[in-house]
Amino acid sequence: MKGNFYLTTTTADDLGIGLFKYSLSPPEGFIIVNSAVARLLDYASKAELEGISWQKLFLNPEDKDRFIEVVNKEERVKFFEALRKSRGNKNKWVAITASRINDGKTEYLEGIIEDISSHKEMAEQLSLERDFLQGLLDNIPDAIYFKDRYSRIIKVNKFYLKGTGFGLEEIIGKTDFDFFPYLQAKAMFEDDSYVLKTGNPIIGKIERTLLANGAWNQVMTTKIPMYGRNGDIIGTMGITRDMTAYANTERERLGMLINALTVLGKALEMRDPYTFSHTRQVADIASTIAGELGWDENRILGIRLAGELHDLGKISIPLDILNKPGKLSELEYQLVQEHVKKCYDLIKDIEFPFSLAEVIYQHHERLDGSGYPRCLKEDEIMLEARILAISDVLESMTCYRPYREALGITKAHQELNEGCGSKYDPQIVGIVSRLIKENDGEVFWGRG
Ligand SMILES: [Fe+2]
Numbered sequence: 001m002k003g004n005f006y007l008t009t010t011t012a013d014d015l016g017i018g019l020f021k022y023s024l025s026p027p028e029g030f031i032i033v034n035s036a037v038a039r040l041l042d043y044a045s046k047a048e049l050e051g052i053s054w055q056k057l058f059l060n061p062e063d064k065d066r067f068i069e070v071v072n073k074e075e076r077v078k079f080f081e082a083l084r085k086s087r088g089n090k091n092k093w094v095a096i097t098a099s100r101i102n103d104g105k106t107e108y109l110e111g112i113i114e115d116i117s118s119h120k121e122m123a124e125q126l127s128l129e130r131d132f133l134q135g136l137l138d139n140i141p142d143a144i145y146f147k148d149r150y151s152r153i154i155k156v157n158k159f160y161l162k163g164t165g166f167g168l169e170e171i172i173g174k175t176d177f178d179f180f181p182y183l184q185a186k187a188m189f190e191d192d193s194y195v196l197k198t199g200n201p202i203i204g205k206i207e208r209t210l211l212a213n214g215a216w217n218q219v220m221t222t223k224i225p226m227y228g229r230n231g232d233i234i235g236t237m238g239i240t241r242d243m244t245a246y247a248n249t250e251r252e253r254l255g256m257l258i259n260a261l262t263v264l265g266k267a268l269e270m271r272d273p274y275t276f277s278h279t280r281q282v283a284d285i286a287s288t289i290a291g292e293l294g295w296d297e298n299r300i301l302g303i304r305l306a307g308e309l310h311d312l313g314k315i316s317i318p319l320d321i322l323n324k325p326g327k328l329s330e331l332e333y334q335l336v337q338e339h340v341k342k343c344y345d346l347i348k349d350i351e352f353p354f355s356l357a358e359v360i361y362q363h364h365e366r367l368d369g370s371g372y373p374r375c376l377k378e379d380e381i382m383l384e385a386r387i388l389a390i391s392d393v394l395e396s397m398t399c400y401r402p403y404r405e406a407l408g409i410t411k412a413h414q415e416l417n418e419g420c421g422s423k424y425d426p427q428i429v430g431i432v433s434r435l436i437k438e439n440d441g442e443v444f445w446g447r448g
């Protein structure tokens with residue numbers, strides 16, 4: 001029996017596990033210990049432990065009282081954690097697992113003692129990191145959410161709950177379909193699926209969401225994939241920032257800018273009413289087409305503004321050339337063409353959230369390079385400029401000019417069809433054709 005125990009203590013020593021047997025009956029004291037016990041309790045040798053009361057195992061009186069209470073009540077303790085101080089006065093955590101044994105004559109306490117300081121330190125570190133992350137998540141004024149592979153919500157921060165107006169237990173396990181209108185939830189689900197499937201993030205997507213109070217807000221969303229230990233994508237993490245206040249400020253700033261530019265338009269009207277009504281209607285046509293393309297509010301506002309301002313450069317062309325009946329000379333035609341560059345120069349330094357000056361610069365370009373002033377081709381021409389070009393042709397041809405009668409919508413439509421794909425963007429021509437057809441062959445924009 002003793003031999004067996006000797007082998008065990010040696011093995012335990014190697015593992016750093018302290019084994020002890022302590023007599024609770026007089027004469028009290030340790031009967032058997034291995035070297036690890038002495039090391040763990042910071043005694044120089046096993047001999048030093050002789051005559052030491054087991055209660056000395058505890059540094060804190062509360063730990064001791066609790067230990068005695070458990071041993072008396074349960075007859076055994078399992079992984080009892082107690083704090084000690086090492087010789088260097090460092091905190092040392094030990095765990096005691098022991099049983100109270102009575103062989104009829106003597107009562108013992110027999111068990112093991114382990115150093116769990118590194119586990120404790122690690123657990124404390126993890127807990128600190130978890131608290132830090134949770135604190136960070138909860139104090140960020142953005143909605144943060146984690147979803148599994150089925151787009152079910154598994155964790156959200158406080159700001160998310162505040163925005164949705166739901167409690168945590170109402171959110172976990174649900175999907176966006178439980179909280180948002182169907183089309184909106186579908187778009188969100190498609191974004192999640194894209195991230196899950198490709199592993200590519202979606203960064204800074206601007207979208208509108210419905211709040212708990214029924215109001216719509218404008219948000220910017222970023223979604224990134226979450227990876228598991230084996231490198232597989234196990235879900236997504238999203239951050240949604242409320243941009244409503246920013247969007248309102250931006251709209252106000254743009255509104256002020258538009259008002260200022262309208263004054264320029266008025267100046268143009270006072271000088272040449274034909275050009276003014278032309279630009280207003282081009283703006284109308286272009287924004288109708290943009291609406292058909294499903295553009296957002298700001299982009300439509302951008303092309304409307306481009307339409308309003310695209311011929312502003314004509315302010316520098318003498319009226320007798322601008323409204324000259326009959327054919328223009330080569331030199332006069334060159335002068336008229338300069339209106340594009342003039343307008344570009346006028347507005348290029350004004351800060352817009354979109355490339356307004358460039359769109360206007362390109363509004364007389366044609367897909368095959370036959371336009372002016374830079375003979376741009378195909379993809380070199382922005383979509384906004386392609387729309388503006390078609391809107392310009394439609395308006396010009398259907399309106400009276402001092403130098404000619406109105407040619408009519410049929411002729412204008414014919415011009416677009418003949419140049420479809422070569423000069424004009426086929427997708428836009430298709431939309432225009434449909435709009436004309438839906439309007440029984442008449443113009444589809446308001447004649448102001
Ligand atoms: Fe023009």
Ligand SMILES: [Fe+2]
Nearest residue numbers: 278310311392
């Ligand atoms: Fe024009």
